[in-house]
Amino acid sequence: MAGGTSFSRWLHRASDSDVWWSFRSSSLTIAAAVVTALILILSFLSPLLAPHTPFDPSTLSLSDGLKPPAWMPDGDWAFPLGTDDQGRDVLSAIMYGTRLSLVVGMASVFVSMLIGITLGLVSGYVGGVTDAVIMRIADVQLTFPAILVALLIDGVVRGLISVQRHDEIALFVIIGAIGLSFWVQYARTIRGSVMVEKNKEYVQAARVIGLSPVLIMVRHVLPNVTGPILVIATINLGLAVISEATLSFLGVGLPSTQPSLGTLIRLGNELLQSGEWWITLFPSITLAALVLAVNLLGDWLRDALNPKLR
Amino acid sequence: MLAFILRRLIQSIAVLLVVGMVSFSLFRYVGDPISGMVGQDTPASEREALREKLGLNDSAPVQFLHFIGNAARGQFGLSYRTSEPVNRLILERMPATLELSFCAAVFALFVGIPMGVYTGLYPRHWSSRLFQAVSLIGISLPTFVIGILLILVFAVMLRWLPSFGRGETSTFGWWTTNFTSWKGLQALILPSITLGLFQLTLIMRLVRSEMLEVMRTDYIKFARARGLSNRAINFGHALKNTLVPVITVTGLQLGSLIAFALVTETVFAWPGVGQLFIQSVQFADIPVMAAYLMLIGLLFVVINLVVDILYFVVDPRLRGQGARAAGR
């Protein structure tokens, strides 16, 4: 009973908080949240909801190929957004592709966070040479755009292993590459907070009493950094999705056997000149909508959590 | 001031060395340089001789020194893919990338800064909100999507501009340029906009937020309290204070244009250095990758240095180190 009451109390407090109020009062943010939720649901439930299974070759038939969207003269409502040259339904491809894009995006954010928070903690707490080295590496990495870092990592992996193996593990390589290219912001934030807390007296006191100073410090560091980390994460998610799409578009991301939105756009691009615009346009719109929604949410979160604007 | 420059120079060299180490590791340890260079039937003894000749059996530090020495002279060996000297490949394609980046930078600056100032001065006006909405879209759309959409509208549907390739160029010695003919310029338009749009929105948002911050400062309030005109306040006091931090970020962004060009070059089949890099990644063409890495590293380091010096020149607070002693 006590657990239930405290949860409902938390809920009550949350619904009265500044953050929730600023959310409710911005219709744009609500729209963004709705769009994001919609995309999330449609894509993750794609096995259940998608009208076709475009990547199972046995279900495809070339006679369905190159059909325009349903509302156009040659269209077919069985394929609402048209098909590509292999007869794959564009709508279903988008749903599966979005799921893949989101999975890669979120996983790479997680990887970035993991690396960044760990290195930040170590760097801030241990200090000295370790800190200097980690920060130098961060600086060097920051001089290069993330996409370049990701490309480099991908290229190196490609050089090290054969092509077939590469296709199999492409998903993990991409997640790793993007994850490795974005850790710096997290590390810096955590490091800053840790360095501030490290010198405070309660940490010394903890040592004297015999408690682990690291645990105590982390408990104090966490509330301070949750806000900024959340904001960084939303920006990171948008950038990660774009990075993955870009890599796939360039042909060094996810292969056409497990296409993400970026791959779909690339495949469609090749047909653009001959006038079959729908194959590339609809995935592009979906990608744009997704990133836009995530960025709007990130913007709102940043303003809502900014103490200076409250 | 001299001490400052010296310090930054040393830092830059350190960064370059680190980049060099990464490049070198790529070069030496990823894949086998020998098999990239000789045919499959070459006997082992010949391979060994080649290895010896190329110094591949020397110790790592010695090889690194050789590598750096060669790099400083622009020698990066032969491309695995085409067997041409890497530096020739890069040099051929540099003008294309440089011209594209230059046009994109001009676009981003000359449209972005005024838009940023405007939306910073009049944030509640409907036109400001419109610009902001457009900028949000600009930041969210990946570059290649913008490129594709532009091609769709202007090349495929309207047929006003070419959809790929560099179009007409003229050659001056080693440099090829688009600037000499109208057709050449036409080919530059869509790619420049595509490449520059992201930077434009970044610059606009940055200038806007700096402007808003500046307008809230005490010295602006004091300027108003002294009855200074809006023009004096907005374009005298506020603008100068806004632009100073903008310079650094903008400088760094413009450097990244050259690196980001690789996506735009792929979309528009623009024969630049970026496209070369993509091909090298697809092919695991390590020498090209290593060379590109060093090139970009050098570029960014130089840009950082120049921007830091610029900052120093523009902000009197940083200059004051020497004057402060005399100022009491």
Add this chain to the structure above:
Amino acid sequence: MAGNVPLLEVKNLRVEFPTRRGTLLAVDDVSFEIAPGEVLGVVGESGAGKSLTGNAIIGLLEPPGRIAGGEVRLEGQRIDNLPYEAMRKVRGARIGAIFQDPLTSLNPLYSVSRQLVETIQTHLPLSAREARARALDLLKQVGIPGAEQRIDHYPHQFSGGMRQRVVIALALCAGPRLIVADEPTTALDVSIQAQIIALLKKLCRENGTAVMLVTHDMGVIAETADRVAVMYAGRIAEIGPVRDVIKNARHPYTRGLMGSIPSLGVRTERLTQIDGSMPRLTEIPAGCAFNPRCTARGERCLVERPDLMAAGASRAACWLHDARGVGMPVPLAREAAHG
């Protein structure tokens, strides 16, 4: 006083802030006058509304704050409802302002000479050379040593006290009749504070400039002001000649304030402390705003809000000075609990 048109008249000024929790009244029906050449101190705790009053007078209230009622008259002419351009001409030329932090008040990227000349030329028809000569003269008047060399220096090259002198020069350069000084010494070292206050006092006497000196430091008021207004929770609690208010405070709050200031040469067992704290804008009590902390309160204080009424040589907003008194005493909860 009689027969002189006051330089500044503030009548029933109200400043409000719309917030998502409702509209807050930060300055509530404040009225006072400043005679030409007079120094009026406005004193009170942080949040009492003194800075807002100053900002409202010079027309620089930050949105969403706005003037919700009352009027402000300068030399008989209303200035609170002027359009921006007209008010801009008033600012600097007829009313000057000095703010708290001299470091952030000056544009770091412009030299002192540039900032002075710009202000002078905005209001006076002088050529660049004449303006610069005037600027140099002002710097000497505010006591900057080596003014000829330093006039082209940047703000960061001056110390805090010197910067505030530059700020004073800037505020005075177009010859205003009134200066609104908002905590001009709070950000300075104690040793410098006295110098700056003395400078302000001297320059204003020489030029016949009136000063509205907003501060929380009673010491500064005692040194400098002719009259003082004590603000509490957005209202004026007491206003009168400085000697009277300090020696013989008529409002319980002012009495508490005076008692809490230590003075040299007087032995006291304990400094007075007023229990509780000034109410937040969202929780201003009914009746007299001070009543929850007042040891002399009565029934009437809980219900009726007192206006300023005559109390000796000053005026105080307290029912103790009314013929009908405060009614039945209502002791504070603390006293009642301790019996």
